[in-house]
Amino acid sequence: MREQQAVMRQLLVITDGCSNVGIDPVTAAAEARRKGVVVNVIGVVDKGDMGRHGREEAMSIADAGGGMCRVVEPAQLSATAQMMTQQTMQLTLQQVVNRELMQVMGKSAEDLPPVERSRVMQVVDKLEEELGLRIVVAVDTSASMKDKMPTVREAIRDLAFSLQARQGASEVAVIAFPGSGDEPVRVVQSFTSRLDMAALDGMWVARGGTPTGPAIERAMALFEEVPFHRTSEDDDLPRAWSDEAAAP
Amino acid sequence: MQPGEWVTGKWTGERFLVERRLGRGANGDVYLVRTRLGPAALKVCPNAGDIALEWAVLERLHRVSGSFPKPMWIDDHGPSAFFYVMEWIPGAALSQVGATLGQASVRAVVRGLAEGLKELHAAGYAFCDLKPDNLVVHGDPPRVRFVDAGGVTPFGRSVRQFTPHYDRAFWGFGGRVAEPSYDVAAMALMLTLRFGHWTPPSTLAGQPPQQRQAWLESRLRKWPSPVRQVLKLGLAGQVDAAEFASAWERAHGGGALGSAAVARAGRRGGRTGVNAGNGGNGGNGGNGAYGVNAGNASAGIASPGAPSTRRRPAVRPASGSSGRPAANPRARPGRDWTEWLMWASLTGALLSTTWAWMTFLGWIP
Numbered sequence: 001m002r003e004q005q006a007v008m009r010q011l012l013v014i015t016d017g018c019s020n021v022g023i024d025p026v027t028a029a030a031e032a033r034r035k036g037v038v039v040n041v042i043g044v045v046d047k048g049d050m051g052r053h054g055r056e057e058a059m060s061i062a063d064a065g066g067g068m069c070r071v072v073e074p075a076q077l078s079a080t081a082q083m084m085t086q087q088t089m090q091l092t093l094q095q096v097v098n099r100e101l102m103q104v105m106g107k108s109a110e111d112l113p114p115v116e117r118s119r120v121m122q123v124v125d126k127l128e129e130e131l132g133l134r135i136v137v138a139v140d141t142s143a144s145m146k147d148k149m150p151t152v153r154e155a156i157r158d159l160a161f162s163l164q165a166r167q168g169a170s171e172v173a174v175i176a177f178p179g180s181g182d183e184p185v186r187v188v189q190s191f192t193s194r195l196d197m198a199a200l201d202g203m204w205v206a207r208g209g210t211p212t213g214p215a216i217e218r219a220m221a222l223f224e225e226v227p228f229h230r231t232s233e234d235d236d237l238p239r240a241w242s243d244e245a246a247a248p
Numbered sequence: 249m250q251p252g253e254w255v256t257g258k259w260t261g262e263r264f265l266v267e268r269r270l271g272r273g274a275n276g277d278v279y280l281v282r283t284r285l286g287p288a289a290l291k292v293c294p295n296a297g298d299i300a301l302e303w304a305v306l307e308r309l310h311r312v313s314g315s316f317p318k319p320m321w322i323d324d325h326g327p328s329a330f331f332y333v334m335e336w337i338p339g340a341a342l343s344q345v346g347a348t349l350g351q352a353s354v355r356a357v358v359r360g361l362a363e364g365l366k367e368l369h370a371a372g373y374a375f376c377d378l379k380p381d382n383l384v385v386h387g388d389p390p391r392v393r394f395v396d397a398g399g400v401t402p403f404g405r406s407v408r409q410f411t412p413h414y415d416r417a418f419w420g421f422g423g424r425v426a427e428p429s430y431d432v433a434a435m436a437l438m439l440t441l442r443f444g445h446w447t448p449p450s451t452l453a454g455q456p457p458q459q460r461q462a463w464l465e466s467r468l469r470k471w472p473s474p475v476r477q478v479l480k481l482g483l484a485g486q487v488d489a490a491e492f493a494s495a496w497e498r499a500h501g502g503g504a505l506g507s508a509a510v511a512r513a514g515r516r517g518g519r520t521g522v523n524a525g526n527g528g529n530g531g532n533g534g535n536g537a538y539g540v541n542a543g544n545a546s547a548g549i550a551s552p553g554a555p556s557t558r559r560r561p562a563v564r565p566a567s568g569s570s571g572r573p574a575a576n577p578r579a580r581p582g583r584d585w586t587e588w589l590m591w592a593s594l595t596g597a598l599l600s601t602t603w604a605w606m607t608f609l610g611w612i613p
Contacts, residue, residue: 075450079412086408094297110296113259114322114330118300125301129405150454157456161417165406165424 007132007228009037010088011219012081013061014152015140016044017054019212022184025057028216029065035220038092039065040084044077044148061212074148078155082162085135086128093124093131130168134191134228135159136219139203140212141176146205153200160195169193169229173222174200177215178208185211185218191226249279249292255331257323264290264333271341273396274377274409280336288320292331298398299330305373305397306334312371315364315394337393339386346380346443353390355500357383358439360392362493365431368400369489374426376401377409378434380443401426413448414438419464420457421483429485432492436482439496440467474499 011032019025029039041062043050050058055071062069067088072080097120098108109120137156139145145152156174163170171191179186189199249255255264264281271278276293293299299322306319318335325331342357349357361383368375375382377399384395399409407415407424416433417424424430441448446467452460468476478495481487487495606612 073450075453078453090297110324110327114300114303114324114332117296118304118322121297121300122304124297148454154454154456158417162406162424167405 007134008089008092009223010067010085010133010135011037011039011065011138011216012084012135013039013041013058013138013140013212013215014044014077014081014155015041015054015058015210015212016046016050016144016148017140017142017210018051018057019210021178021209021211021214023213023217025212025216026060026064028213028220029061032216032220033064033066035223037065037220037223038067038088039216040067040088041065041069042077042080042084043069043071044074044145044152045071046074046148057212061216065216074151077151078158081137081155081159085133085159085163089128089131089133090124093127097124129166132168132228133163133166133170134173134223135163135171136173136175136222138175138177138185138212138215138219139188140210141178141203141205142210143205143207149203149205153197153203156200157195157197164193171228173219173226174203175215175218175222176203176206177211177218178206180204180206184208184214187218187222190222191228193229249277249290249325249329255281255290255325257321258325259323260321262321262323262333264288266290270336271381274398281333283320283333285320287336288333289317289336290331290333292325292329294328294330296324296330299332302397303332305400306332309368309371309373309397309400313364313367315360315367315392316397317393317395337384337386337395339384339393341381341395342383342385342392342438343380343444345385346438347445349390349443351500353388354439355497356389357385357392358435358493358496360390361435362489364392364394365428365435365489369428369431372403373400374403374407374428375399375431375434376407376426377411377414378431378438379411379414380438403427412453413441413444416483416485418457419460419483421461422485428488432482432487432489433485435489435492436479440464440471440479440483472499 013025032039039061041058043055043058050071058071059069068084070080070084094109098110101108101112101120109117112120137159139152139156141149156172160172163172171193172189172195173191174188174195175185176188177185188203189196249266249269251266251268253266255266256262257264262283264283267280267282267287269277270280270289273291275295275298276291279290279292281288281290291299291302303319303322306316309316310318317337320333320335322332323330365375375394377396382394382396382399384393385391399407401407403426405426407426407430410424412418414434414437415424416422416430416437419437421433422429438444440446448460448463452463468479471479475496478492478499481495482492603612
């Protein structure tokens with residue numbers, strides 16, 4: 001349990017439509033959540049809409065994955081991705097802190113007087129900066145995404161750049177769906193703390209359906225396959241916060 | 249919350265009458281309310297964490313800087329609305345009035361902003377989300393106050409809240425770590441874009457930072473060169489907030505000679521900047537491309553820094569009588585020539601005076 005909390009794991013799905021190949025993405029997202037990975041979804045639309053079906057599916061995936069869903073224009077993609085990543089970290093930590101507070105004091109942070117709550121939140125805030133973080137960005141590379149690819153690429157670069165500034169260790173991986181040829185999903189860049197933009201340049205638009213479900217499954221496998229390069233100080237963090245948070 | 253609604257704090261029991269909505273922040277709404285101590289601003293947000301954190305920041309900051317609103321109460325409104333009440337700062341957001349300000353007003357704004365940032369930086373915090381919407385001006389000359397503390401971050405941490413157009417990393421001018429130069433760059437960007445009057449095209453989102461810089465360079469060229477130099481120093485993080493403000497002041501007319509010297513430095517630097525921009529385009533997008541570009545960019549933009557430090561001795565003589573910039577090496581042959589002429593005419597005058605006296609006294613027949 002402690003090991004799982006020391007590193008936060010997130011999956012960010014960037015898509016513009018409905019899945020139509022392979023396992024149901026909502027089922028896959030629910031499974032991801034069960035394994036401690038939060039699934040966020042950004043629907044990216046260029047003048048117009050992603051359709052009622054696409055929108056509903058995006059919402060359902062995020063709901064099942066315990067994350068958020070936003071539908072934005074390409075220009076907002078970068079800011080949205082970073083806002084989501086950060087808010088997800090904050091919410092996850094708040095949930096953990098609340099759980100601990102419940103055990104220790106029988107109340108959640110919301111039940112505390114605002115001044116004490118403010119102290120707890122400062123601890124959460126510090127943790128958010130220092131905890132290890134792993135994100136898989138799953139990019140829809142179906143034909144309709146063609147015009148949006150440069151923006152998606154810059155948004156991923158920007159996200160990785162922001163994460164580099166964090167005090168805690170951060171890793172980003174990028175997968176594309178559909179992959180090239182027969183493979184439904186392709187790993188564009190495995191977990192790294194410094195993103196290789198040249199690898200992202202190879203993220204071309206492929207022919208095929210939109211295998212969102214298989215992409216979520218592939219991301220989960222990637223979390224298992226590649227061990228996190230954790231620094232030693234990250235291991236002590238959960239203990240540190242529970243002590244500090246419990247102190248009045 | 250609706251205008252006319254009474255909000256009663258769960259913990260303090262304070263009652264607030266909601267008058268109207270003042271604005272919409274990054275994470276919540278701000279309302280004008282009536283309290284028992286007079287009008288105040290109330291910020292409400294569905295996330296207890298954000299409210300609690302901003303409150304903690306305001307508590308700390310209003311003691312070190314008069315630029316931030318004074319916090320008054322923090323409380324809950326029902327189970328899912330969390331709020332705090334702070335001093336209401338009347339006036340208009342810089343995003344609304346910025347483009348209409350005259351040169352003198354802009355100078356006052358820059359001065360005030362630098363002052364606020366100086367106090368904030370001395371306390372070990374960066375403002376981070378510095379943009380025209382987060383600054384309120386009122387009075388004449390205008391006084392600037394910060395109204396949204398949501399982005400304020402201790403030095404050394406990552407910037408968590410920013411607006412792309414005022415974020416130096418978006419333009420490839422450096423990292424996203426909270427530090428003084430991050431705020432100075434935002435200040436320079438605000439001025440470059442004339443407080444939001446010039447909006448970057450949304451197509452920039454799909455371009456790498458080098459190409460974005462080319463667009464920014466096109467805006468910079470619309471500024472007179474002394475001002476452009478100051479803006480570039482700020483973008484590159486070569487100066488702190490106070491130095492930036494005084495350089496801005498100088499660029500808008502210190503003495504006549506001073507501004508001439510600045511103009512010279514500007515012309516020299518302007519060329520360097522453009523060349524550096526081209527160099528930046530050549531930078532490849534390999535591993536850690538941001539670092540590489542930022543390096544190129546700051547090297548290019550930094551080079552005008554050298555003339556600017558040399559500029560200072562040139563400004564000083566403006567108060568004295570000898571206005572010649574002595575440091576200019578090309579001046580040397582000129583001085584030799586005039587010196588020669590001076591000595592020749594002096595000798596001539598002396599000789600003719602002696603001759604005249606001798607004639608007058610009758611020593612020479």
